[in-house]
Amino acid sequence: MGGEVKLDRWGYQVNTSSDDCISAINSYYQQVLSYGRERSVILEASAHDPNCVLANILTAQFLCSSNPSRAPPHLEAAKAKLQQATAYEKAVFDAVSCLISPDRDDDVAYELLSKFLKDFPRDLVSLKKAQVLCFYMGQPDLSLDIVQQVLPKNEEEDYIYGMLAFPLLELGRMEDAAKAAKKGFEINKEDCWAQHGLCHVLQYECCFKEAVDFMEEHSKSWSSLSSFMYTHNWWHVALCYLEGNAPMRKVLEVYDHCIWKELERSDAVLAEVYLNALGLLLRVYVRGEIDIFGDRLKILAARLTDQAVWYLEWHFAVLVIWALGSTGAFDNGEELLKGLKSRISKMGRKKKQKMQRGMLLAEALYEYGKGNYNEALELLGPDFDANNCKTIGASDEQLDVFNEVWYVMMLNTGQATKAIEVLEERIKKREGASFMWRLLERGYSMLGRPEATTVAEKAKYLEAAYFK
Template identity: 70%
Template structure:
């Protein structure tokens, strides 16, 4: 029996005879678009109709990191593909390529682009494609996709968060803020829109405004995934840190809204560890680690567990720093060796693309060990962290490696170079006190006392401006 046709929440035909199956598919879409915790609901869809192609291919995608469970759903989808609707076939082709062991990112993108041309209201597939673009370090492609489907989704709040993110990654902050505001007007509880608004405010050094906005939004985060919940609080903590709030305030946020998330039985630990490490590296670079030393040791002990490795390049690189910094050298070396091994197993095109990732991993490992000179040599004289986004990091996440580089320049006799790059950076982020302090230090090291005094005065003014 071919089964009857039903329509999903986007208005597209799905071959299933089960109302419960289509309801679970729609619930999965809601979980995905709202960055919620219960994305496993897609497994219920496949259980209600084990012959539904859409249910099974989406279940295979959800389980793609579990090689013991995903193949059965993929095979079930393949076995019924001839009976599937055109929409289901398009989703199958795109997802099947995406979860393939030897996937070609360009082909996966093209298949998603083709899918969205025919079925532009499928915002779940748009989100999936944007995640792909993020790991390709291609925000321009991501923007092209969302602009392609925008005319069919102008009343949907989710689409404006999806529009805002690539715009801000491309540095088009005014347009990103406009898009985020439009999405927020439609749905004030959209956590992705909130997150992107914070990104814009943070980039523009409107730290107090960002904190007030996010803390007002925070009651709506309780149902968010562990990553989204802790990541939004990570942004809040960074804004306090950049605005020179008392370090105890940042520690309280870490304790109560990041580390405390691990008490939830359903919390995927690496998602929490990623945001914890990202915050602690910032704290370390700013010289405030004394308030967190016990926290870092606890966290480093957790990430010695190899079960947490090789899930995400940004995470692995932060783990390398934590392990090396806390003296877990043999574990750090094991992780670095494993990353290099994974590079060798990639096709030639992917190997070339990921060369900067492994370079950053090596440099971060050396930096963690205290071998700054060697780390600096690895990163080179013209380092720019924006060229390393293939590790799966946003502009705000990757920028910490610029700051590490600035500090290493100052610590290793390259103050003139540090002044040059800091002045350039301050032109776009002039409201960050820490950058002015680094510039002050550079001027002092080169005997330019008058300019050092000017930088110091600006740093003091900003330090008192945000959270006096």
């Protein structure tokens, strides 16, 4: 290693003589941790010092998702100067190279990041990358392990407790998740990931008005968030209005003024907005309320014929294929299904096995959109549980709509006995959701069971309980 060495935000050594380069790297760290919309600031780092290994490898990773054709020169530039790099930079290079490899083995990448964080535990951006990897592996247990591994070295750090809260949420440890999110919020009131964690807990506990009040109060701090995080937080707000049986115009207002309106911003990332818009519209559709949304689903579906956005991530593809099926865009729907199958066929054995459920879910949602409920149910099978589909890259809250689709299709095809059995178990875990009680009432009514009256009263009570 030769040349001048400077310290980054974590106190780790970086081989560069440029203060501007280090400043841009630190700004990038802040953008990643805060879900900011200015992550492209990393491009300035490699411009200030084209020989800096850390600047180039982080630039390459950023470009892999935003502009892939521009990534290779930065990867090569980092590789060319590796001998002059610090131990920290070399470790980041190895970890990122593995993460952006087209034939990445997720388990190998996780082990590499776990070892990296043992050596460099203060690097919270690498922790965030490890957690994102775990999210797409569908393994919140590993995500929790890795954040707990570095926690002793970061106990008073900004952002760490939001990162602790999320895997706890996904593991159903709501009390622990609430404590972690509250601690993160106390350290930084504008930590959107801690806010998001608290909203998840309130939503799960059916404290819908409290969740809405909390999120709307802090929404002033969201304008600098990425398109995904901005519209995702508003998706949560809309969902709370929907589940709490607020007037449907409240849900519509959030869709129009807080989700769809994001598309007017010049730096909006379209697919990130579409993801949250689709997630909300499917919830509305399942509840039989889509007509209130006029032609909004058709307008969105018309934008989804652009194949460039189809394969960005599996969760998005599943929602897209439902929208195409439900709006009659069958040629595009078939093309997307074919494309997903082609991608699965090229995966390694281990990855292919993991993604099989995601493929079946996509096929089932396409049939559901077309109104072919029997075919969709056959694809999902008699013991479907959307939580087993985490590898599509979705949280429990995002996946739950697919359970709702399953319940409704069972009732639509006369499978009331099975639907009742599943719904009764579901209600035991979360008693305050009126929609579940309405579905249960429907099941009892189909079989002429007297419990339908009591269940209807319970549903009516809950529908009036949250937003008076």
